[in-house]
Amino acid sequence: MASAKIRVIIIGAGIVGASLAFHFARRGARVHVVDENEQAGSGVTARAFGWVNIINIVPRAVNYSLVQQALADFTRLQADLPDAFLATRPGSLFWLKSTAETEAFAAAHRAEGTDVELVDAAKIAAWEPNLLEPPACAIFSPRDLALDPARLARDLIDAAGVAVTFGQKVESLILSGDRVRGVRLADGTIEADLVVLAGGTAVDRLTESLGFRTGVEASPSIILRYGCAEPVVNRILRGPGLEIRQSADNMLHVAKGYIDDRKENAPERVGERILKVMHERLRLPEGVSLVEAAAGYRPFFSDGMPRLGFLPGIEGAYVAVGHPGVILAPLLGRLAAEHVLEDRRSPLIPSAGLI
């Protein structure tokens, strides 16, 4: 398969598919991206909080070193595509219930070689004057980034300069013997040497037809967005009960764990409750109001690792999916391009039945 001139179809223009398109195209492959939505980044990527971070990953977790490498790949991508990162905000402040827990968490990150700093209440108050009761101490994680993942997906596709077909679902894969030859859409076919399945939670609908299941699960989480007229927070803030960031248009973004499907825990109701918490914790201007409350389904694997590799027993089909997809996207894009085009498979990601 290793040839830069191969024709590659990528199914899925979420942040993962977009990054693969960018990395494959930069290495000379002829890429065609297909997505059933009308533009890139319209799947769960549109509902992501947009936190590219290491601080929210538990030290010694199975994917910790993967995320460390993923942040290095974000730095590389930022140097390659500076315009796509103009609106990003660096740095996050993270604290736990007690100072002792926060200090221990910082020490555990440092023991893994992650560059984090403990800051005291005075510094937090100076950095975040609208935080009403700054904690006694917080961890400052300088390399974390806040960004708009859907916009980054669009920028990656634009920068890749690849062919795109939006608004059309891939109904099935075209097979010839034990080789995938392309994809079938409602009104036509596209041929290729390699088909990459980057459809997020929908990936198994297509792998099943090839006799393989990745086992991807759809893990819900809630995104809340509040219209706001003024700047309130400067960095991503993550303390007990509140995870918040603000974008350049002053929109306040909050991520919340999904509780259950009872009426009182519907995203809008959670959004109303969180607005009260925001008023208790932050000096908010008049008129902050909930403009979006929705659950998104993250492509998740129970072992906490992504899936990247060729499907077994069949030629010409490759899988790229996993969580946290925004953080991992630049890394997955590079590793997939190296694997397919340069025959270099990274030991960072276990094969999980893939080749």
Ligand SMILES: Cc1cc2nc3c(=O)[nH]c(=O)nc-3n(C[C@H](O)[C@H](O)[C@H](O)COP(=O)(O)OP(=O)(O)OC[C@H]3O[C@@H](n4cnc5c(N)ncnc54)[C@H](O)[C@@H]3O)c2cc1C
């Ligand atoms: C509330 C919330 C907060 C989050 N916060 C973060 C965060 O801060 N950081 C982070 O890293 N991650 C975060 N995530 C997770 C992140 O959103 C996902 O891991 C990531 O977006 C997955 O990207 P993807 O490209 O794999 O999937 P998707 O964005 O879903 O893209 C898959 C695309 O494939 C297309 N597709 C599928 N099947 C077909 C088909 N047969 N034909 C044509 N098109 C098809 C779909 O239309 C879709 O556009 C969050 C998620 C949620 C819900």
